[in-house]
Amino acid sequence: MKVIVTVIGTDKVGIIAAVTAALAKEDVNILDVSQTIMQGAFTMMLLAQLPATSDFAAFKAAMAQTGSEIGVTIQVARQEIFTAMHQL
Numbered sequence: 089m090k091v092i093v094t095v096i097g098t099d100k101v102g103i104i105a106a107v108t109a110a111l112a113k114e115d116v117n118i119l120d121v122s123q124t125i126m127q128g129a130f131t132m133m134l135l136a137q138l139p140a141t142s143d144f145a146a147f148k149a150a151m152a153q154t155g156s157e158i159g160v161t162i163q164v165a166r167q168e169i170f171t172a173m174h175q176l
Contacts, residue, residue, distance in 0.1 A: 089142065089144065090135060090137055091164050092133065092134070092135060092164070093107075093136055093151065093163070094132070094133050094163045095130070095133075095160055096129070096130070096160060098129065099125045100159070103130055103160060107158075114150065116142075118134055119134075120135040121133070122134070148164040152164075
């Protein structure tokens with residue numbers, strides 16, 4: 089399953105490292121990524137492929153926990169739902 093992961097928070101050292109380590113722990117492959125810092129606000133959006141055996145709810149909870157631990161907000165959406173929500 090493909091998912092969209094968004095990360096938003098105040099910029100600081102280690103955000104990308106922590107997020108990618110959490111993804112690697114879940115055996116998630118990053119397919120595309122965009123990251124920027126706007127006036128001290130860190131933003132990252134990535135497209136990722138979860139393993140076929142992944143539990144989406146558990147993955148979403150694990151990523152939210154990682155975000156809480158590093159002081160950012162991490163949200164996960166199924167790619168097909170994200171795409172449908174943003175099409176006119």
